[in-house]
Amino acid sequence: MTTPLLISLFPFLLLIPALCFSICHANSNVLCIQSEREALLKFKNHLIDPSNKQSKLEGKINPSLLELKHLSSLDLSNNNFSSIHIPKFFGLLESLTYLKLSQAQFHGAISHNLGNLSKLQYLDLGGNNLKSKSLQWVSGLSFLQYLDLSSADLHKANDWVQWIFSLHGLVSIDLSDSSLEGPIPDYFGNISILEVLDLTGNSLNSSIPNFLYSLNRLYAIGNLSSVTYLDLSENQLNGQIPLSIGQLSSLELFDVSENQLNGQIPLSIGELSSLELFDVSENQLNGTFPLSIGELSSLKYLDFGYNLLEGVVLETHFSNLTRLTTLAASHNRLRFEPNSSWIPPFQYVMPTWFLNLPTQFEYLNLSSNQLRGEISYLNVSNFVDLSSNRFIGPLPRVLPTLLVLILSNNSFSGSLFELLCNSSSRKWMVVLYIDKNLISGNIPDCWNHWQGLDLLNLGSNNLTGKISPSLWHLNLTMLNLRNNRMFGELPSTLQNSLHLVMLDLSENHFSGSIPAWIGDKLSNLAILSLRSNNFDGHIPHKICDLQFLQNLDLAHNNISRVIPKCFNNLSAMATTNKTNNFVFATFVVADFFFLNALLVLKGREDEYGSTLGLVTSMDLSANSLTGEIPKEIGNLLIGNIPESIGNMELMESLDLSMNRLNGEIPPSFSNLNFLNHFNVSYNNLTGQIPTSTQLQSFDNLSYMGNHLCGPPLTKNCTAKGIPTDIANNGSSSEGRKVNSPYVSLALGFVMGFWGVVAPLFFIRSWRIAYYRKLDHIYGKLYVFWATMGM
Template sequence: MTTPLPISLFPFLLLILAICFTIFHANSNLLCIQSEREALLKFKNDLIDPSNRLSSWVEGGDCCERIGVVCQNSTGHVHQLHLAAPLSAPDFNALPAEWEPYERSKLRGKINPSLLELKHLSSLDLSNNNFSSIQIPNFFGFLESLTYLNLSRAQFQGAIPHNRRNLSKLHLQWVSGLSSLQYLDLSYADLRKATDWLQVTFQHPSLLELHLSACSLEDDPSPISVNSTISLVVLDLSENNFSSVPMSIFGLHGLLSIDLSSNSLEGPIPDYFRNISFLEVLDLSGNSLNSSTPNSLFSLNHLQFLNLSSNEIYQGVSEILLSLSRCCLDCLQSLDMAHNHLFGHLIDPLGHFKSLAHFLDTLNLGCNLLEGVVSETHFSNIKRLTTLEASQNRLRFQPNSSWILLFQCRIIKLGQWHLGPKFPDDISDGGILDILPTWFLNLSTQFEYVNLSYNKLTGGISYLNVRVFVDLRSNQFTGPLPRVFPTIQYLLLSNNSFSGPLFELVCNSLRKGPMECLAIEGNLLSGEIPDCWNHWRRLGYLDLENNNLTGKIPPSLGHLNPSVLNLRNNDMFGELPSTLQHSTSLIMLDLSDNHFSGSVPAWIGDKLSKLEILSLRSNNFTGHIPQKICQLQSLRILDLDNNNISGSIPKCFSNLSAMANKSNQNSYMFQWSSTSYMFQWSSTSTNLFCIRALLVLKGRVDEYGTTLGLVISTYLSTNRLIGEIPKELGSLVELRSLNLSGNLLIGNIPDEIGNMELESLDLSMNQLNGEIPSSFSNLNFLNHFNVSYNNLTGQIPTSTQLQSFGNFSYMGNHLYGPPLTTNCSTNRTPTNFANSGSRSEGSNVNWLYVSIVLGFVMRFSGVVAPLSYIRSWRHA
């Protein structure tokens, strides 16, 4: 029988329970260790954190609550540090304005050794930051508990440290002692001096994933034997310098994924891949592999993704289809063999294509030598296929005019198939001469991408029911602009005959839409640009050139903040709105060939710091060139031709660093174009999202696209500029074209200009005097040169280039010597037209030449003067 406890014990038991509860509660809210809290603060103090990501790392409080810090629940020790800069913010279709905060989010500075105080740290992720000023710290080799290390894209410099001691739990030479490491990513680290990477990594007992992409690795002459107990399953060696597949790979029988893309692999595809029987992913794209695909490759009955694109494989497509249909249909999801030399008929009589397409999600056979006729029956019973790419082959598509798309493809690329003359499908450069059919306009929104560019399609379009991308450039469409699906991001309607106003498209079709590119240049649009752009916040590319638009630039257009704004060759007028200064992401601003007036705003130089192309030519701008233009450090093309700008040329032009230094690597234009989402969409349409500009180089007007980034030019001709040519222009050594013609410039030509690397130089029709500097003999790259109609005297300097130009380049001066045919003595006193009426008795003036020159000037002015005032003549 249990004896009841004395009542006096109950208070004591309650006290014990309270103490236990307090201890339990304290453990459940355990603060981090004091020494580790101080270590983290020391670590933070040596970092540069532009975006203040580590703002929660302050004195006091619980360091386990700080961003990026993970503690063990039971002990409070710091267990993990996740300090990777975010990768998900700017995707490929991000605008330049969105890249700026992304770059600011990257940590910089130094790595403080205080991390050694974190004795229980098992995971350290510093990926995607910017530690380009330091090497990988040696003390990383002493982090005894580390099992996960990610330094990919962190931009560390120098050699990898080789500490071996105390690395009992990490996985890779300083990694070899880390016996528990399972994941290692050192992508974009320079490992050219790490000659033992193969021995260290391939023999590591616990490593599951190894990523060494873009590490400058080269062939290892000494293959190693791989223990059968090695557990590596994912191997990424892409973007290195291998000329052959490292033989040691074939000893890694447990591999599930191999990426050797973008190397320099040569010869046939090794037959040894058959040894890796569980392989699911194999990427050998972007190499120089030749011959044909070995049968053993198609015997891998677990293979799901196979990419052999961009090689030199020469093989009949029927052989490939047959091999795949025998072994891989149940597992293969994606096959990419584009950009090879595959030949033969895509559609075989035994139906292997249909069998293969029935199981695949993605099939890409573009840019090969395939031929034959395809009909809609070959697409019947295709259930899983979502992406079909077969552009740039010798195929003919002949569907029935009543064909209805029943399969689930979201992307179909059949570029340069022979599809005409009647309309059968939806692809570019197909020779189609027809009206856009009703069935196409009623397509389901399953389609993300539609490209019908460069055909001869006619008729009007009322509505485009496509989700993301529409390219109808260079056809013969007429009528008003179509309404579009609300999710459309890229709309390219250039070079058609669309007419009417912009109002319906801009103000009613896209309420809070995600449009990023709108290109409608080369149409017949009329009326004013509407003032309702406030909901087009993501628009990064707007091209409305070569239309009949009138009116002023609406204020709301200045709040878009695009990268490219092109309104060239319209009938717009007025001063530039001050709201444009908010477009701080502008790379290109082209307002040429309009009727804009007022002075060139100083805020262009003060606010538009990323500007690389500024073209205001052929307008009515007045006033002086603002000094703040010199603040545009990225400016590559400055075109102020054919205005009424007065004053002198600013000496501070020497501060335009992109014209004075090699700066392609800092080009916003190159960065924006290369990250443009548009390039993902088109393997068949080159230069799809290329920034273009019309430039007057070498005396003629040309359009520059892909080579625009190589053009560095300054055009100030046909204005009212006065004063001398600043010698500071000579510091612009990257400048390739300089045009100062048709002004009121005086004085001598600066010697410094002869030290530049100009390809085009035009100083004609000014009031320059003195001799052509002898330094002009150094201008070895000139292919256009003109100093005519000045007051220059003396002998033309001798050089291969200067003597290659005709008389027209020098006429209207007092020059002599080759290439001019008139032989004059070196001590001849040149004629001064101003004093020719009272010449001395010993003068040698030839009045025949004088009358010829004056007559030419008067007749030439009779042509040039109307061009300055009559717009239609100037355009013609």
């Protein structure tokens, strides 16, 4: 009797002299057929094992496999065949019932010859760099039960529904991340035993079709009672979740997160007695949170965060959720007001007053709510995010194993000493955010044992004193101490922080000169903000060596002398491919946390998160800089407008106002066709503003306080580019004698103007409130105009 052969290269079993044992029957009386033995030797000789560990094999796949007439199972997954296509001769292996080629680095078009494998039951091509314009070839796989084409490029395969769902025996379908586009049709065919359907990460843009829920409609796919896994997340689906979802009685996983669904969560969700995961996060769902959720006794994971749900969450909502391990509900409009005697039926989620229980948790995220009270101890082992609440009192004690602690935007007070110094070793913590609180005192000098810390944000508190010497024992990617009351010169030990990508010391009282070693040692800096301090001296030429610098803010200091001509070496400010800048890859910590930064762009302060790597700016305003604007800056800014304005990646903002710059605006500035904020006001610039450029689109205020002429200013130029009033009178209008009524008028204007503007200029809280009010008024006007235009 002939025994079917099975070949697996994960792990690599084709070892000599154990070759025959690997592919032949265990019966010692059965010997390897000589032709098959030779075929396998040829197959093996064309493979390369670079690690010498029988893993990640390379090389070529020899057609000698065709001599294995009874080969039924072939597994070449998890290898590195990056230089070859899937061999066409695979379509001649007629006995195959199992073919697994996943994560093997195959590329190119999927061979239609695979459609000849009429006995195939299992086909896994996922995780390769494959593509197909049509899936008609699958129609020949009439016995197929498992199909995985994940990560293939199927955006041209408009016939995917027609051919895949003609296979009535399919139990599992994985088409995730396969570039599918358009709507999901409302008819898939008659697939009565389907259990898994994964369409995650595509560009499907219809509503969820009713056939996925209906059991009785004639045109639906039949009895879907056996479906256990339904994942449609990360698409562009709209519409509502149908009431008939409750009829999927065997459903264990339901994930429609990151879509555009609206309406309410159906009450029928409570009928899904087998449901273990329910994720509808990042949609536009509204209404109240249904009480029927409390009937899901099998539920382990519940996420309805980032929606528009409102109302009160009751204890009844969680009455039978005894197996719940994860609950994410942030960024809604919900209130949870449990009775103080309530004991949750689960172990891992807790209301505010529940934070001090002795039970140890792994993950806690209660961010962006209105929770209040004091917290003495956080018994959480891995991740804590309590940001954007109303917690008060001293900082809580935490476990030494904690990786991420985010307490931003609360009202915690007191010092940092207890958290930083009177605790066990913190060598595991990666992220520490305590910004936007009421923390006071010095930063303690006890950072020696925080070896793993990557992101440190202590901004917007009431911290005083100098920078702690031991702070530079850390191997930080980001340090943010902005908006405190710290002082002193920058310590030389800062140059030991070689991996810094972002350094923000703005809005403090630091003094001294900007050290040259910032450009020499901190070579990975992408964001450098020393704004609103007392730095003096000149801009060191070494800053020009920062090849990754994209945001430079030295505004509102006492810096003097000229702008270095070497600024044209700041190549990252001109590159059009910032998403590939490797330093911004460090902004992602453990795949769930993005670095954010407050940047002053276009005259206002805004926070940037996931798009931070696309923003470019330079602000040198309100200093004592002298000399001409170097033409080299114009060379730095040269670039083209990308095809999609949404992907515009070149410099957006340049502010050189309130200095002592002289000379003309260099003609090379004619290439500034990508800026949306430009300000050179209150300098000593002369001559004509370069014409036929975007410079004419900026407001007159961007040029006032100079001796400039030409559009957008009303002051005309002579043929030599000199303002007419200077050419005609030999001096500027500011130098002419004027009558006393005009003096009085000017003084009145100045007093009135600065009576309003000065507080906005010098008082930060007034300035922020003013901009917010303008945004509010603009929002109302926009709604009015939009309504009138309907």
